[in-house]
Amino acid sequence: MGRWHDLFLLATEPYRNYGSFSGRARQRDYFLFIAFQWLVIVCIAILHRVLTGGARLPDPEQGLHGSLPDQLAVAATLLFILASIVPWLAVSTRRLHDRGYRGWIMVRWFLPYVGLLFMLWDLLRAGDRGPNAFGPDPRGVNFDDWFE
Template sequence: MEWMLMPLKRYADFQGRSRRKEYWMFFLGYLIVTILLAVFGGIFGSTGDGASGLFLILFGIFVLAIFIPALAVQVRRFHDQDRSGWFVLLNFIPYVGGLIVLVFMVLEGTRGPNRFGPDPKDPYAVDDVADTFG
């Protein structure tokens, strides 16, 4: 659960690196909430009392609230592979852009520090602040 919520804690943090686990657990959490909203919207929306509109509004609010963290974690995944965050724009290429980004999200990050920060998998990595004062 910690990995699912970590991108929400780093809401608009486009700096640094994120592991594959952080990205995919966040994606899984997003998928679970989306499915639950769709199921409840289907169940309660069939009553005809306007409940489907409520779930549609809730889904819209959820998507708007989650957009920035989803974008930020994707940028940090590209940073983990020592690529620019601008690679996110590949999503806008019709038909193949999403597939290209999917392949990049599956690839392992670079080992050791890169220009975007220390390796998030390395438990002994020191950041600049600890290195300065330690």
């Protein structure tokens, strides 16, 4: 089809493989998924502004009080985030598998102060070259074949 269609398919792949924690995920796959999530939330906020004539989104701590567009925007955002939790955990686990780690290492992301640093370090570094214990290289390159 086209490049945009291919990017959309890559960005939404974790939703199609809902709950698939096995295998490996490239950096590109992970960050396209995160970019897609941000894009959807920004689109909800823009739609809310158009429907309300430029009003800001209500504070989520106030709950679903306010006008109907406010309630719809907050509900849509919360439903989208809830629907994205399992795919996010799955693609994050597969991203860690690409580095040779088990998914349970994500627990350290929730450590105060240093958790964000661990998360960035784990997700930004390149994955293992060639196959590892979690599967073949998702880039499709097997460096062992180069030396035969």
